[in-house]
Amino acid sequence: MIASAGAARAGDPVITQMQPWRETLGDPVNAKAYGTPSEFENHVLRRRVEWLTADAFSSIDFTPIDQLDGLITPNGVCFERHHGGAAQIDPAQHRLMINGLVDRPLVFTMEDLQRFPRENHVYFLECAANSGMEWRGAQMDSVQFTHGMIHNVMYTGIPLRVLLDEAGIKPNGKWILAEGADASGLTRSIPMEKALDDVLVAFKMNGEALRVEQGYPLRLVVPGWEGSTWIKWLRRIEIGDKPWHHREEASKYTDLYGDGISRRFTWVMEAKSVITSPSPTMPIRHGAGQMVITGLAWSGRGRIKQVDITLDGGKNWHKARLDGPSLNKSLHRFYFDFKWDGKPMLIQSRAHDETGYVQPTKDALRTSRGVNSTYHNNGIQTWHVQADGEVENVEIS
Amino acid sequence: MLKSLRIACCSLVVGTSVFAGPLGIGRIAQPDEIAAWNTDIRPDGQGLPAGQGDVLTGEEVFVENCAGCHGDFGEGVGRYPALAGGQGTLTDDRPLKTIGSYLPYLSTVYDFIDRAMTVGYGPELSDDEIYAVIAYLLYSNDLVDEDFTLTRENFTQNRLPNEPNFIPDDRLTREGPHFRKPACMENCKADVNITSRAANVGQTSE
Numbered sequence: 001m002i003a004s005a006g007a008a009r010a011g012d013p014v015i016t017q018m019q020p021w022r023e024t025l026g027d028p029v030n031a032k033a034y035g036t037p038s039e040f041e042n043h044v045l046r047r048r049v050e051w052l053t054a055d056a057f058s059s060i061d062f063t064p065i066d067q068l069d070g071l072i073t074p075n076g077v078c079f080e081r082h083h084g085g086a087a088q089i090d091p092a093q094h095r096l097m098i099n100g101l102v103d104r105p106l107v108f109t110m111e112d113l114q115r116f117p118r119e120n121h122v123y124f125l126e127c128a129a130n131s132g133m134e135w136r137g138a139q140m141d142s143v144q145f146t147h148g149m150i151h152n153v154m155y156t157g158i159p160l161r162v163l164l165d166e167a168g169i170k171p172n173g174k175w176i177l178a179e180g181a182d183a184s185g186l187t188r189s190i191p192m193e194k195a196l197d198d199v200l201v202a203f204k205m206n207g208e209a210l211r212v213e214q215g216y217p218l219r220l221v222v223p224g225w226e227g228s229t230w231i232k233w234l235r236r237i238e239i240g241d242k243p244w245h246h247r248e249e250a251s252k253y254t255d256l257y258g259d260g261i262s263r264r265f266t267w268v269m270e271a272k273s274v275i276t277s278p279s280p281t282m283p284i285r286h287g288a289g290q291m292v293i294t295g296l297a298w299s300g301r302g303r304i305k306q307v308d309i310t311l312d313g314g315k316n317w318h319k320a321r322l323d324g325p326s327l328n329k330s331l332h333r334f335y336f337d338f339k340w341d342g343k344p345m346l347i348q349s350r351a352h353d354e355t356g357y358v359q360p361t362k363d364a365l366r367t368s369r370g371v372n373s374t375y376h377n378n379g380i381q382t383w384h385v386q387a388d389g390e391v392e393n394v395e396i397s
Numbered sequence: 398m399l400k401s402l403r404i405a406c407c408s409l410v411v412g413t414s415v416f417a418g419p420l421g422i423g424r425i426a427q428p429d430e431i432a433a434w435n436t437d438i439r440p441d442g443q444g445l446p447a448g449q450g451d452v453l454t455g456e457e458v459f460v461e462n463c464a465g466c467h468g469d470f471g472e473g474v475g476r477y478p479a480l481a482g483g484q485g486t487l488t489d490d491r492p493l494k495t496i497g498s499y500l501p502y503l504s505t506v507y508d509f510i511d512r513a514m515t516v517g518y519g520p521e522l523s524d525d526e527i528y529a530v531i532a533y534l535l536y537s538n539d540l541v542d543e544d545f546t547l548t549r550e551n552f553t554q555n556r557l558p559n560e561p562n563f564i565p566d567d568r569l570t571r572e573g574p575h576f577r578k579p580a581c582m583e584n585c586k587a588d589v590n591i592t593s594r595a596a597n598v599g600q601t602s603e
Binding site for chain 1: 416417418419420422423424425426430431434435437438439440441466475476477478487488492494499500501502504505508509512513516517518559562563564565566567568571572573575576577578579580581582583584585586587588589590591592593594595596597598599600601
């Protein structure tokens with residue numbers, strides 16, 4: 001509400017008094033040859049959950065999605081997931097090998113790779129274990145920890161099919177094995193159909209070289225598929241006639257359902273959304289009145305067509321406003337603008353993708369899968385907004 | 398002289414066209430380069446090196462190099478993974494996933510030890526030592542006797558018990574129709590109650 005006109009009172013000193021940034025010169029040009037955010041933004045950081053992993057080398061941290069807006073994740077806060085630490089590789093010493101069922105086993109230097117035709121695409125990368133800590137019920141007290149194993153950047157890279165064509169795939173070549181050069185030597189099997197479709201071998205993110213923790217100097221980009229397949233520090237692509245069933249597609253990144261049967265090769269990240277503000281770390285401080293609900297929606301099967309918002313725990317739903325470009329297998333930004341009456345709310349978002357898939361409830365997933373599948377929890381998130389504006393992670397009937 | 402140079406030039410061009418791809422970028426990978434990196438192993442035994450190792454040798458190697466994280470008997474230390482036990486727990490409230498209870502193929506164990514455990518996390522082990530460690534892990538999971546020796550030749554005969562319980566991703570057929578119904582927009586339910594509140598209690602589903 002706008003304060004009513006009445007007797008004049010003392011003005012806001014930041015307006016009525018001279019401020020230091022007005023009366024002295026600021027920093028000169030090039031004071032920081034590589035820019036960093038304002039010191040007032042130093043709370044916008046990746047964070048780690050200490051108890052989640054045995055050590056910090058095979059571990060993960062989380063993107064501060066509560067603090068971000070728009071579609072693109074800044075490079076410095078893209079979540080990290082390593083299996084043997086972040087390798088530091090001199091690009092002059094890096095090679096990409098293509099071997100196996102090919103006409104010509106080839107080796108490329110980073111300079112060689114700059115000569116191939118390249119493309120730019122914006123894609124989300126979500127870890128299969130995003131929201132995995134919530135399978136047994138509400139647990140984490142921030143959206144950074146419940147949904148922060150995700151980022152969305154523009155990649156510059158070479159279509160993998162162009163590189164495979166350069167080596168010549170033999171007719172019985174049906175799978176690829178992508179391998180990292182880091183201490184974990186991470187490997188994943190990917191079927192040839194996907195490899196020839198939209199997979200990229202990327203060397204730039206958001207216009208600059210890949211960050212070390214994102215696989216510098218070279219990574220695989222596997223649009224819409226779980227992050228573990230996006231091999232970082234990519235050094236080798238092998239062509240084979242069968243999958244390899246390596247550790248990260250057998251012991252890990254397989255989904256154990258309640259009946260004891262496990263699903264393997266559950267690559268696609270299904271449609272999902274979450275409200276990033278208000279959320280536990282983004283309480284409402286302004287009281288009742290006009291406000292913005294915002295969040296993110298995405299689908300590994302394509303574009304998001306619609307996002308619904310409920311304020312009453314799912315009794316009634318309203319269409320949110322999708323804003324910014326709607327790109328294939330990219331994050332989508334949504335907003336819902338309304339006047340809050342100051343009463344408690346149970347707010348949720350629900351994504352629909354272009355295949356007609358509607359984001360399910362967490363209970364619907366549990367009914368189908370049990371609570372021990374670890375990965376692929378794309379259920380609807382509920383935030384309890386209290387009358388004082390504080391926000392709590394809850395689940396509802 | 399000029400003629401011989403020209404011949405050398407042209408034969409080089411011909412040679413390149415035989416080996417080069419459509420864009421002519423990169424060079425042929427040499428046999429020793431492929432051998433250095435192409436160490437991956439598959440369930441059918443493709444990639445296994447020559448070698449062998451027995452349970453008792455494996456116990457010594459394991460206790461010396463692996464037990465600090467995985468425990469003397471493969472029971473796991475802290476949040477480091479258990480490698481033995483857990484058979485029959487996959488439908489329990491808290492399943493224990495190990496080589497004996499969960500993993501579908503033994504080849505995964507060889508590939509992973511060779512790839513990631515004996516560099517970075519541990520000292521380099523010989524091929525014979527890796528065979529021996531795997532023989533010990535089979536023994537720790539009650540899958541072989543104490544006098545067992547694992548070799549390249551008998552490797553693929555060692556099938557793991559949970560192999561039949563893996564199926565390909567079936568979300569599209571299992572859940573697809575259910576999760577593609579039109580969504581309710583108004584008066585979707587009468588009552589709503591809070592059933593669970595965030596409590597950071599260190600729950601992972603593994």
